Amino acid sequence: MRREGHQAYQYLRHDKRFPNMWCAGCGIGIVMGxxxxxxxxxxxxxxxxxxxxxxxxxGRMPVYLDFNTxxxxxxxxxxxxxxxxxxxxxxxxxxxxGDGDALAIGGNHFIHAARRNIGLTAIIVNNSTYGMxxxxxxxxTPSGKLATTAPYGNIDQSFPITELAKAAGASLVAxxxxxxxxxxxxxxxKALQKKGFSVVEAVSYCHTxxxxxxxxxxxxxxxxxxxxxxxxxxxxxxxxxxxxxEKIVRGVLHETDLPEYTELYDQIIAQAQAQAQENQP
Amino acid sequence: xxxxxxxxxxxxxxxALAAGCRFFAGYPITPSTDIAEVLARQLPKVGGKFVQMExxxxxxxxxxxxxxxxxxxxxxxxxxxxSLMQENIGYAAMAEIPCVIVNVQRAGPSTGLPTSxxxxxxxxxxxxxxxxxxIIALSPSTVREAFDLTVWAFNLxxxxxxxxxxxxxxVVGHMRERTELPPPESIEVVDRVKPNVPPxxxxxxxxxxxxxxxxxxxxxxxxxxxxxxxHDRAGFPTQRLDEIQPWLDRVFNKISRHEDDIxxxxxxxVEDAATVVVAYGATARSAREAVKSARQxxxxxxxxxxxxxxxxxxxxxxxxxxxxxxxVIAEMNLGQLSLELERAVGRQRVxxxxxxxxxxxxxxxxxxxxxxxxxx
Numbered sequence: 266m267r268r269e270g271h272q273a274y275q276y277l278r279h280d281k282r283f284p285n286m287w288c289a290g291c292g293i294g295i296v297m298g299x300x301x302x303x304x305x306x307x308x309x310x311x312x313x314x315x316x317x318x319x320x321x322x323x324g325r326m327p328v329y330l331d332f333n334t335x336x337x338x339x340x341x342x343x344x345x346x347x348x349x350x351x352x353x354x355x356x357x358x359x360x361x362x363g364d365g366d367a368l369a370i371g372g373n374h375f376i377h378a379a380r381r382n383i384g385l386t387a388i389i390v391n392n393s394t395y396g397m398x399x400x401x402x403x404x405x406t407p408s409g410k411l412a413t414t415a416p417y418g419n420i421d422q423s424f425p426i427t428e429l430a431k432a433a434g435a436s437l438v439a440x441x442x443x444x445x446x447x448x449x450x451x452x453x454x455k456a457l458q459k460k461g462f463s464v465v466e467a468v469s470y471c472h473t474x475x476x477x478x479x480x481x482x483x484x485x486x487x488x489x490x491x492x493x494x495x496x497x498x499x500x501x502x503x504x505x506x507x508x509x510x511e512k513i514v515r516g517v518l519h520e521t522d523l524p525e526y527t528e529l530y531d532q533i534i535a536q537a538q539a540q541a542q543e544n545q546p
Numbered sequence: 547x548x549x550x551x552x553x554x555x556x557x558x559x560x561x562a563l564a565a566g567c568r569f570f571a572g573y574p575i576t577p578s579t580d581i582a583e584v585l586a587r588q589l590p591k592v593g594g595k596f597v598q599m600e601x602x603x604x605x606x607x608x609x610x611x612x613x614x615x616x617x618x619x620x621x622x623x624x625x626x627x628x629s630l631m632q633e634n635i636g637y638a639a640m641a642e643i644p645c646v647i648v649n650v651q652r653a654g655p656s657t658g659l660p661t662s663x664x665x666x667x668x669x670x671x672x673x674x675x676x677x678x679x680x681i682i683a684l685s686p687s688t689v690r691e692a693f694d695l696t697v698w699a700f701n702l703x704x705x706x707x708x709x710x711x712x713x714x715x716x717v718v719g720h721m722r723e724r725t726e727l728p729p730p731e732s733i734e735v736v737d738r739v740k741p742n743v744p745p746x747x748x749x750x751x752x753x754x755x756x757x758x759x760x761x762x763x764x765x766x767x768x769x770x771x772x773x774x775x776x777h778d779r780a781g782f783p784t785q786r787l788d789e790i791q792p793w794l795d796r797v798f799n800k801i802s803r804h805e806d807d808i809x810x811x812x813x814x815x816v817e818d819a820a821t822v823v824v825a826y827g828a829t830a831r832s833a834r835e836a837v838k839s840a841r842q843x844x845x846x847x848x849x850x851x852x853x854x855x856x857x858x859x860x861x862x863x864x865x866x867x868x869x870x871x872x873x874v875i876a877e878m879n880l881g882q883l884s885l886e887l888e889r890a891v892g893r894q895r896v897x898x899x900x901x902x903x904x905x906x907x908x909x910x911x912x913x914x915x916x917x918x919x920x921x922x
Contacts, residue, residue, distance in 0.1 A: 278771075282782065312767050317611070328771055328782060333764035335614065336773040336783075338637050341607040344599065348571060348608030351595045352615025353765050374607075377600040530595055537590035 275331070276301045276311070282329050287322060290484030292443035292469030296390050297326050299446060299467070300359065303453035304332075309357055316359045317346040319366040322396040322471075326361045340370030343378040346385050354384070354527035357457060364391045368404040368424050379433035382461040383526035388453070389426055389464065392471040400474025411478045426466045431519040436461030438519040442468040442491040445515060452517065461525045468495075468513050552725040554692040554718040555622075558648060559584035561696030562620050564733050567646070568594035569619040571608035573601055573627060576660040577716040578650035581622040602627035606634040610643050614772065616763030618700055622648035625658060625667055628674070636675030637774045638709040642751070642761070642797070644738055646699045648712045650719040651827075653878075653904035662904025663716035665827055668882040671711045672856050678794070680801040682808060683711040683856040686718055687830040689725045695853060701736035702808060706800050707758050713855060715878065717828035717906060741768060749779040753792065757800035801857055809859045812851040815841060819848030821916050822866060824875040824887060826852040828906060833876055835909035840916055847916050855883060860890040867891035874899060874915045876907050 268274060277283070287293050304314060314332040318324040320339035327334035333356075337345045342360045350358045367375050367389045378385060394412060395401040402412035404424040411418060430438045437459040439452040449467060456463040470476060470487035481487050491513065498516035501509060552560075559581045562570070570589060572582040586596045594617070599605040602623050609619040623631065628649045638645055651667050653659035667674075671683040682702050686692040696712060703710040741748045741760040748768045752759045759779075762768035775783040776790045784790065801808065815837060816822055825833035830851040840847035848871075852859070863873070873891060875884045876899040884898040899907055899915045 311769060313765060315764050328773070331769055333769050334771045335611075335764075336771070336775070337607065337610075338633055338774060341603060341634065344604035344607035345611035345614075347597065347599070347604070348569065348611025348613075348619070349615045349764060350611075351597060351608070352569060352612040352617045352619075353763075356615075356765050373600050374604055377604070530590075534590040534593055534595075537587075538593075541591045 272305055273298065273301045276304060278329055278331050285329055286325055288473045290472055291322070292392065293323055293326060293390055295443040295446060296388065296449065296467045296469065297329065299449040299453050300361075300388065301330070302450045303457055306450070306454050307457055309457070313355065314357045314359065315349060316361060317342045317349065318361045319371060320397070321363040321366050323361050323363040323390040324366060340366055341374065342366065343371060343374040343385065343387065347378060347381070347383055350383055350385055351527055351530065357386070358384070359386045359388065359457070361388045361390065363396070364389060364393065364405040364426070365395050365403045368426065372404070376429065376433040379430050379435040379462050379464070381526045382434055382436055382523050384460060385462055386456045387462065387464045389466050390469050391426065391466055392469045392475065394471045394475040396471045396474050400471070400478055406475070410475070412475070413478070427464065427518050430464040434462070434523070435464050435519070436521055436523050437463035437517070439464070439517045440466040440468065440513070441515045442495050442513060443470075444488050444491040445495060448515060455517070461523055547727045547729050549724050549726045551722055552689050553580060553720065553722045554686070554689045554714060555580035555650065555720065556584055557689045557693040557725060557727075558622070558696045558712070558714065558719075559588065560727065561693040562646070562700065563588055563592065564693070564730065564735070565618065565697040565700035566735055566737070567618045567620050567700060568592070569609065569612035569617040570594075570621065571597045571599050571605040571612070571619070572621045572623065573599055573605050575602075575624045575627045577652055577719050578622045578624050578648060580719070581648060581650075602630040603634065606631040606647065609645050610634060610638055613643050613645050614764050616766070618644070618704065620646040620648065622650065624650050624652045624660070625654040625664075626656070628667055628670065632670075632674040635709050636677060636679060639675065639679035639681065639797070640774050641772045642707040643709070644703040644707055644761070645709050646696070646703055646712060647709060648696070648714060650714040650716060652716050653902065659904040661716065663828055663878055663906060664902060664904065665713070665715055665829065665878040665882070666902060667713060668855055668877070668879065671713055680708070680798050681711060681856050682706070682708060682801065682854070683713050684853055685713045685826040685855050686853070687827050687851060688718070689721065689723050690727070691853070692718060693725070693727055697733055697735070701734065704736050704738040705758070706804065707738065707761055708801070713827065715827045745769065750781050751777060751793065752779045753796055757796055757803060805857055808854060808857060809862070810853040811859055811862070812853070814849040816848035816850060816866070818846055819871060820846045821872050821874060822848045822850055823912060823916060824850045824852065824873055825877065826855060826883070829876045829878055832907050832909045833912050836912035836916065839909065839913060845916070858883070858886045858890070860886070863887060863890045867895055873897070874912065876912050876915070878902060878907060
């Protein structure tokens with residue numbers, strides 16, 4: 266097939282941006298592919314889609330995508346996107362972050378974006394490490410694992426992204442892995458349609474940083490581990506807590522219908538204008 | 547317009563509305579909170595939007611996001627919040643996103659004296675964010691000026707695609723005085739220049755004769771990239787020296803080549819003055835009293851009240867120095883803008899009057915300094 270005929274072709278910035286800057290075998294490109302397919306499935310107009318990112322390997326994703334794209338400061342993508350969404354509620358605003366970006370430096374913005382339930386789709390590519398800077402310990406590095414800044418083993422607990430998002434008030438919380446691409450496509454498609462704040466955790470890996478230090482093998486080995494460790498929501502329901510400990514539960518983990526922030530604000534505008542009208546002599 | 551008994555912070559908020567501000571994101575902090583309170587109530591009435599964010603970092607970030615979405619946007623804070631905003635102010639300078647940041651200065655460092663005035667953030671306004679970039683900072687000394695300079699801050703930010711910092715102080719922010727606002731139809735409002743070329747021809751960081759490339763909003767059909775990395779004319783990251791230096795040249799030029807448009811100051815009795823008192827913000831009120839009483843005693847003392855702090859009006863002061871004039875500069879800090887003045891005219895010509903204990907500088911303190919024979 267000619268590459269022009271590929272479904273993703275029209276969504277990528279070919280002329281200047283490729284080849285991409287990710288390590289060969291990285292999972293971030295797979296998430297980008299899923300995102301493109303989700304946008305294509307929904308036939309969203311490119312002019313009406315914005316992709317906002319922070320800093321890190323995942324932060325580089327928007328530059329390859331032919332949408333309205335913004336590569337912001339470390340941790341602040343959701344706050345930038347909040348302003349953009351309020352200015353342009355008609356646009357589909359997608360925020361792509363890594364685990365460090367979303368949960369460490371950007372943790373506060375993450376819980377507050379969820380609390381507002383503003384209509385953003387937050388995609389967190391979780392590779393359990395700071396890849397761009399070379400494998401430092403991140404908020405999702407499992408306890409006991411090695412990192413360049415945890416040379417004797419990580420003593421922090423790993424942040425449960427999806428539980429955090431649910432507790433903070435997100436409308437949709439889902440998770441899959443870069444192995445389960447068809448599911449990831451479906452979850453992203455669903456998240457893009459969901460009113461309110463939706464969170465999709467895409468579990469990935471970093472063979473260059475985390476993988477080498479923790480002797481997790483080649484990309485294929487790390488991909489296989491994702492395949493073997495992941496269980497569906499339905500299968501997980503039948504497992505005990507101890508059986509679930511090392512597992513990645515995939516699928517829609519939480520869904521609810523709550524009022525969306527920009528819609529609520531439109532009501533505020535209507536109310537304020539009605540009041541102003543009344544008070545006029 | 548009818549005269550009103552208006553507070554500086556209120557006037558700032560009203561100025562923002564008059565300038566076309568339609569988005570405000572902020573976080574409560576004394577002595578700036580009134581600005582947020584007024585805009586939370588007024589913005590929705592004109593179809594604008596207000597959001598209280600989780601901190602000041604998020605506030606400036608949301609402001610930049612909304613500006614990229616096409617709304618004139620502002621935040622307001624004080625010293626501690628201003629410190630938190632610095633990284634994203636640099637982002638605004640790098641990505642050339644118009645926005646207005648109001649800093650109602652209070653005594654610092656750290657939590658300092660939250661309800662006492664200061665002018666301690668003058669250098670932070672210039673150099674607070676890392677890396678070399680130009681900035682515009684304005685400072686009002688009356689309630690009416692708080693209104694006018696807020697409008698002007700928006701106009702400059704839109705015209706030059708740059709963050710503009712409005713340095714108020716606690717006195718000007720909290721003070722109420724009889725104020726007559728200009729009739730709405732007389733207010734000049736400037737909007738950013740939008741591209742008029744087809745999307746394929748649009749380069750958001752292109753060299754233009756005006757040094758300021760047109761700025762499309764997201765969602766208008768010009769799909770482009772914005773980044774805090776050094777970027778080429780299309781907005782894509784670059785490490786090429788032949789793209790980095792021209793960018794630096796252009797963003798500095800867009801301010802320095804237009805200083806005549808950006809620098810505003812007020813002069814009284816300067817022509818024949820042997821000594822010129824230089825002040826801005828609340829301190830300019832004391833300075834004017836001091837100069838008036840010196841004149842009443844027949845002494846040749848003049849006043850320069852600065853509205854624009856950055857870029858610093860260096861050439862104007864050099865010219866006055868060549869005429870043999872000496873300068874007394876009064877500011878509520880331990881010497882910040884005085885350093886710029888010294889750089890421009892030489893240390894021996896400058897006498898500073900400084901205090902940073904949260905108290906206003908009195909006319910007597912300034913008058914006393916104009917009497918001193920030897921400048922140092």
